[in-house]
Amino acid sequence: MNKKVKNNLSTFENDLKMMQKILEDIESKDLSLDEMIMKYQKGIELSKKCQKTLEEAEQKIKQITK
Numbered sequence: 925m926n927k928k929v930k931n932n933l934s935t936f937e938n939d940l941k942m943m944q945k946i947l948e949d950i951e952s953k954d955l956s957l958d959e960m961i962m963k964y965q966k967g968i969e970l971s972k973k974c975q976k977t978l979e980e981a982e983q984k985i986k987q988i989t990k
Contacts, residue, residue, distance in 0.1 A: 936977045939970045946970075 946967040950960055 936974060939974050939977075943967055943970045943974070 946963045949955060949963055950967075955963065
């Protein structure tokens with residue numbers, strides 16, 4: 925596995941872990957409304973980043989299988 929792919933996978937996995945932590949924080953109900961909104965916003969940003977990474981991986985797989 926080349927370094928870029930390995931790095932992207934590592935970043936993707938870290939982003940998923942961060943999203944899980946954000947979800948747990950929001951579900952704990954120990955946050956103020958402002959904190960919840962900030963965490964929700966960060967979660968959306970991470971979600972979009974992960975979606976982009978998955979789409980790029982899908983394109984690479986399609987190119988490889990052609």
